[in-house]
Amino acid sequence: MSGAQGGQARPRVRATDDAGPRGTRVPGGGFARQVHAEWTKFRTIRGWVAGLAVAALVTALLGLLSASSSHASCGPTDAACPAVPVGPDGGAVNDKFFFVHRSLTGDGSITVRVTSMTGQIRKPDATPGVRNVVSGVVPWAKAGVLVKDGTRQGSAYAAVMVTGAHGVRMQHNYTHDVAGRPGGVSRQSPRWLRLTRSGETVTGAESADGARWTTLGSVRLAGLPATVRIGMFAASPGDLTVTRGDLGGSVTAVRFAETTAVFDEVSLGGGTSGEAWRHDDVGVTLEPDGSPHHPGRAETSGATFTVTGVGDIGPSAEGMSVENTLTGVPAGLIVVIVVAVSFVTAEYRRGLIRTSLLAVPARGRVVAAKAVVIVAVTFVAALAACAVAVTYGTGILRDNGNQVLPVPWLTEVRVVAGVAALFAATAVLALGLGFLFRSSAAAVTGAIAVTVVPHILATASVLPAEAAQWLLRLTPAAGFAIWQSVPEYAHVLDTYTPQAGYYPLPPWAGLAVSCGYAALAVALAIVRLHRSDV
Template identity: 40%
Template sequence: MSARESFPRLLLAEWTKLRSVRRWVITLLGAAVLTIGLSYLAASGSRTNINEHAEFVGGPHGDPVADAFYFVHQQVTGDTTLTVRVASLTTEPFRRDVSMGSDRMTRLEDRSPFAQPAAGIMIKDGTRPGSSYASVMLTATQGVHLQWDFDADGRGSASSGARWLRLVRSGATITGYESADGAGWQKIGTATPKNLPSTVEIGFYVSSPATVYTSRGGGNSSVGEQPTSARAAFDNVRLGSGGTWRGEAIGGEDRLGEKGGVRGGGQVTEADGAYTVVGTGKVGPRPPDDDMVEIALVGVVAGLMALIAIGVLYATSEYRRGMIRTTFAATPRRGRVLAAKAIVLGTTSFLVGLAGAVGAFVLAIPVLRTHGFTPPGFPRPSLLDGPVLRALLLTAAFMAGVAVVGLAMGLLLRHSAAAITITVVLVLGPLIIGMILPGSSPRWLMYTTLAGGMATQRAKPPTITLAEPWALIGPWAGAGAVAAWVAVTLGLAWWQLRRRDA
């Protein structure tokens, strides 16, 4: 019998061992049930009132946005062209740390082009916060950008000095240009805002997002904001309609998620056709950091405990009953036996984990929607959404990886209770420690332990604003940490199998 023929038979033999023990099959089914049940209970206890805040702003696509700035504008109808020169842009210095109440808080770095102080020109569907717009702006640190509808961004030059800007409307298309001298123009790109009627507001503006400070640790997290302002000088303002410019603070209260706030405002002064504008506030996306998918999958922790037990017992039971000698007599190459066990257990655990994750998502999401997790703050997630599908598949892979680590621990220790305890501690210990440690210090703990695999449940990007430590890293980093543990523990188990008697 060749090696290629024997390995499928070895897989079949290992699968027969796994499914023939009734209590193991029941425990595998229980892992899925525990995942679904705990997720449902967690969803039942989770609530938010983010959409009930009067100052909450929804954008043209229904997503939560920030739309606060100082706008010097006038009304125009039809196609138009606005040209200005941003002669200067100055911003407030920021502080790295601040004290808010009893908390020492650290500045949250946000390198998004939507989070930069900016001075530029804008065309907008009226002055209602959240309405469609397109703008060309000079940012404080990231050069020139063309942005529209709070989520689309086109990069221009990296210039940080004085810059000429031009915005041209032709029907539904907005084109942005920039120039160093007002003579030679470079096209930045084109924008197609969702809702831009014939009559719009057009003008120049200044924005300066609040500085966000955060503190986490001890099982809690807090977020606060300090308002900032920027000052810009505009000259060579050219608009064909020749109307009267008027200044207005757009937006009322600008805030992050459900915490903190900064009052929008500013002013404009004019002298000999040159304008000095002071503004505050942010124009850009502002989704809450809370993740519906993560909340819906929190029951994975319970399912993991059952899979760890199965993984360990799948290894130790043969030693306890003396069946391992028969297995090695039939297949002397012990590495092949280990590979077959890992493949059978990993595949089975992945399917069980996927069933539990999908079931938890399907049951928990409707419950969350009845508890305030609704648009615009929380768009409805779908099983076919890329981030959701990724979270479900990686979560199942995480559960399978932990089960295989349990298998390796069982082979290394040959003692069920010890192997189960150690594997459980490897998952839960870093989670508990990470909840207690302050700031971003638990990040490396998540990068290097099985607990990092909890990050696979998140559909949103990493953040430091939440209490759970796994939110500090991305899902692929968490999956990588688990994969490393699988490789190392299986390698050690293979080494032990080769050097020790059965």
């Protein structure tokens, strides 16, 4: 009998994109249902779930083990190292300089003329036992006028200064820097500097003759108290030298340097007191007997001040950083790559991929659904692992006497969530390679070769710095930039190389490169799936 059975017409089923063979609708044909189906596959295979758990455990436990094995102490008595000073924004800072100052209550100003800036630099000894000290100043030696919320390290400040090789600058609160006129300073070519305080606003200016002034900028120092310290300062970071190592990479050395500046034509205005000038060696390092190590000094001759200082005022990178607790990430990524590849190749190996594609004729949905699932499960597992490693790892480092660089809480959140996103992007990349190669060995090897291996080569001092930087710009390993917690500052002299923990791309830009490679792998996987029989 055709067309009717029992006197009733048989209903027709119209074929759609979600229909299977012969026009019968497949339960779960929509994309959301396809994602649910892939999630069901993932959670029912114990090996995949266990693998993801292993990746999380490896990431967290290796980070905690690394933190537990790191111990530090200061001084001959193995005393705990002092805490790193913290600036107004919550970041670690250097705040070490010699300060000649008076109190300023309310609004006021200071104007000086700088007529000389000289210094000394300790160089490698040519003769054993004979100190090799030469005349000169390092590029970021500083001397000028300063308004500061007391003499406590890390307190808010604004300064206008001459530098060793970067002309006049206005800087405030350690991380902010504005360039003025280039050039040095001498008796024949002096520099006039001025700071003016009005409430919480401090304005800096410079002049070549003391008559025609150029404003460098005005900054607001939130919470600046009514009474502050105002005066002249000098500071000099160490002399940094970088040499190529025998096995590649670089060797860094920092040697003692100091700077001496001569100030005259000192003029104070507003609510400055008539007290005598005070001298403070802010942040000076003390010897075990309590005497200062490399102390600064100041001399006064009539209205002329000669101030000598060491140290620096700016951001600090001296200590352990948050990302030092994430040493287990490369190993965790390898495990995640294996799981993500198996999520694809297991179906090819068992012939189940044909069933999946018959159920969902729109083949791109299969790839996309698997990508959604692997992103979700990997991100959640990695987020938990990284949160544990960072939270407990930093505590262990501090308990072991290490100086851990404080960072704003938003930076810490970015590191934890960003590394979890890097895990997810790497998993998607591995998933795409699984569809492209259809071989576990080939896909796993390829994913590790373009993500983990470039990072190891770039940070293990086996490549020149330039080659390491290009490797972390052009490969999926660029995403490791997301965990850099201490940024690079143009006004701080440091070794800004991958070996020292600095990446060539900004954190989010580096992660975007990794995500771009993951998206490309998925797109190519979809193309190949459409062009092949299975």
